[in-house]
Structure formats: structure tokens, C-alpha cells
Amino acid sequence: MKAARTISIFGATGSVGCSTLDLIGRDPDAFEVLALTANADVAKLAAAAVTHRAKLAVIADESRYADLKAALAGTGVEAAAGAQALVDAADLGADWTMAAIVGCAGLAPILGAVRHGKTVALANKEALVSAGDLMKSAVRASGATLLPVDSEHNAIFQCLAGSSIERVRKITLTASGGPFRTFSREAMRQVTPAQAVKHPNWSMGAKISVDSATMMNKGLELIEAYHLFPVGLDRFSILVHPQSVVHSLVEFADRSTLAQLGCPDMRVPIAHALAWPDRMETTCRPLDLAEIGRLDFELPDEDRFPALRLAREAIEAGGAAPIILNAANEVAVAAFLAGRIGFLDIGGIVEDVLARANMAPAASIDDVWAIDRAARRQAERLAAELIN
Numbered sequence: 001m002k003a004a005r006t007i008s009i010f011g012a013t014g015s016v017g018c019s020t021l022d023l024i025g026r027d028p029d030a031f032e033v034l035a036l037t038a039n040a041d042v043a044k045l046a047a048a049a050v051t052h053r054a055k056l057a058v059i060a061d062e063s064r065y066a067d068l069k070a071a072l073a074g075t076g077v078e079a080a081a082g083a084q085a086l087v088d089a090a091d092l093g094a095d096w097t098m099a100a101i102v103g104c105a106g107l108a109p110i111l112g113a114v115r116h117g118k119t120v121a122l123a124n125k126e127a128l129v130s131a132g133d134l135m136k137s138a139v140r141a142s143g144a145t146l147l148p149v150d151s152e153h154n155a156i157f158q159c160l161a162g163s164s165i166e167r168v169r170k171i172t173l174t175a176s177g178g179p180f181r182t183f184s185r186e187a188m189r190q191v192t193p194a195q196a197v198k199h200p201n202w203s204m205g206a207k208i209s210v211d212s213a214t215m216m217n218k219g220l221e222l223i224e225a226y227h228l229f230p231v232g233l234d235r236f237s238i239l240v241h242p243q244s245v246v247h248s249l250v251e252f253a254d255r256s257t258l259a260q261l262g263c264p265d266m267r268v269p270i271a272h273a274l275a276w277p278d279r280m281e282t283t284c285r286p287l288d289l290a291e292i293g294r295l296d297f298e299l300p301d302e303d304r305f306p307a308l309r310l311a312r313e314a315i316e317a318g319g320a321a322p323i324i325l326n327a328a329n330e331v332a333v334a335a336f337l338a339g340r341i342g343f344l345d346i347g348g349i350v351e352d353v354l355a356r357a358n359m360a361p362a363a364s365i366d367d368v369w370a371i372d373r374a375a376r377r378q379a380e381r382l383a384a385e386l387i388n
Helices: 015-025 042-051 062-071 081-088 104-114 126-143 151-159 206-214 217-229 267-275 307-317 319-338 347-355 366-385
Strands: 006-010 031-038 055-061 078-081 098-099 119-124 145-149 168-175 236-240 246-251 258-260
Touching: 006 015, 006 081, 006 104, 015 031, 015 042, 015 098, 015 267, 042 055, 042 062, 055 062, 055 081, 062 078, 078 081, 081 104, 081 246, 098 104, 104 119, 104 126, 104 319, 104 366, 119 217, 119 267, 126 217, 126 319, 126 366, 145 151, 145 217, 145 267, 151 168, 151 217, 151 246, 151 258, 151 267, 168 217, 206 217, 206 246, 206 319, 206 347, 217 236, 217 319, 217 347, 307 319, 307 347, 319 347, 319 366, 347 366
Parallel strands: 006 031, 006 098, 031 055, 055 078, 098 119, 119 145, 168 236
Antiparallel strands: 168 246, 246 258
């Protein structure tokens, strides 16, 4: 009998974390859960930690530590809280780590997990967006295996299996287009947060759903893909594909194009990363192309969705630009979700912050944090000016 693989899940109460727990819960003897973490949802974290017999549960919000400790009293699960506790959890050195914390808050624990030289399944876009060079350097130094979990990047990874990256002519990421794909700019001015979080195909958290609605999610994925698959920016393209069945395509030198297809269910790419280089059974719905009937594709409209242009410009500018793009977007999305700014103001704030920023590169994690903080302050000022 094979020994159980040790697992840690950072962001265990989000959609990706819950999907991961669903998969490992179907074969509990194959996995030993070391650590589960969450931002602030004590009840959900404690329940998952007890159900999956985790050694450690970490809540990022230190003000919730007493609640977590009380919820885990007598269960044998250790409780911890705060940013350093997240890094300490990464230092447990799990065989396989799911990195699913949303935003730059996940950067330090992800780097900590990478430095142990094991397998890290990456669902956090911001780690590569804000610290791509640092992440790649850490992976090279430790010999860690970095497996992409975003459906698009995982699809590219699958399409490349057995092929040389040097033989790639073009990589195409697909985008659903979000809930406002057919809206005019005037109609988009009236969009509410409640509308923006209702993605037509995927079940995701509020921030990622808004990013999908603005297509910033695809912009961040483009930056991530640029780091994961080094073929050069000019070989990447984006297609809007409303059905979200084709997740990405790779065209090779011989003009053969491979595509990875599947129903829009994050358990599919997570299962691929969890079992890689093998495959595992899932209860996901099988793909029925006859039922779907048709697959549509169109070019994105960068006038209505400027996030795609901003992401390309950030890659071209290099240095601090991707960090600034990500930080300003996080602030702008939070302001929109709070009802402080309009939907179209999100892209405007990001573009304004980028235009005013110093693009000097980050040489260390401390530099990343400093650039991130400065961009957030500038974005907050611009959001406040819009309110006033």
C-alpha cells in the first residue's frame, strides 16, 4: 500500500480550496492533511480541519484567533493566526501544496512552500504576476515542481505534454467574456456589484468574478502564462469563448493545434494537478458536445475591456508594472464591491496608477511589498477623488 501523501491547502475555504477538499475527501487514505488556512471564515475552516483531520488550522485574521481556538478545542487540531503563521504552515513541507489564497497575501507562504522543493499547485495568479522573477528563481533553486491549476494554464500544460516548448508557434488563452460580454460601454456604466459577481459559467469568489467581468482576470492570466510558458509575448493571444468548454489551445511549428476541453468545473484541473503525472477518478460531469451543440469564438474588444491592453503593456514595461497593475486592481475592485466607485472606474484607476508610477524592478520580496503598498495608496486616493 502506498504511503499517504501529505497535503496543505492555503485558501481552504474558497472555491478552489473547497474543490480540493472534495477531491481528497473521496480517497482519504491516500492523503494526510498537514495544514488548512483561511482568511477569516472560522466556522468553515474549523469544520474542514476536523473533517479532514488536519494537524494545523491557520486563520490569517489575527482577531479571529480566539474564535478558531475555541472551535477546535478538544479536536486535536492546532490553531494559529496571522501572516507569520501562514509562512510557518508552509514550512511544514507538505508533499503537495495548494496555493489558493487570493491576492498578494498568498505570496510569502507560496514562496515558503516552493523553497521546500516539493510540489506546489498554483491557483494564485498574483504570486507570478507580482513576483514572477522571484518565484521562478526560487523554483530553480529548490527544484520544486510548479503545477498550474487555473483552468487555462492547466490546459496549456496538458497540451504541451510530450512536446518541446521550442516548437510552440502560438498559445491561445480562452475567456468566457464574463456577464457583460455583449454590453455597450454605456450599459456597463450602470452595472452593479450584484450583477458583476454572477459569472455565467464558473462558481468563483466575488473578487475573481469581478475580474472576470472586467476581463482583468484574463489579463492577469496572460502575465502568469508569460512566466509559466516562456515563448515570448508575441506568441500569446486571447479568444472569447462564451461556452467555457475549450480552456486553451496550443499551435505547434507543424501547424497542428491541440486544445484541452472539459466542462467548467475547477475540480478537473485540480484533479490533474493532484494526480500528476497520473490521472484520478472524479465525479465531474462528462463533456457532451452533442448536448452543447456549438462552440463560439470571437476576438475580445479592448475598447470595452481595457484590462487586456493594460496587462500587455505591463508585460512590455516590465519592472514594477505588473505589481502595480495587480495592486491597483485589487483596491479598485474592493471599492467597486463596496459601492464606492462605478464598474468602468476600475480600469480607469488601474490605468491612472500605472501612468504615474515608478517602474523600477523589485529585487526582493521587500521591494514587492513596498511597490505594492505605494500602488495601493495611490489607487485609494484616486478612488476617494471619484467619490468626492
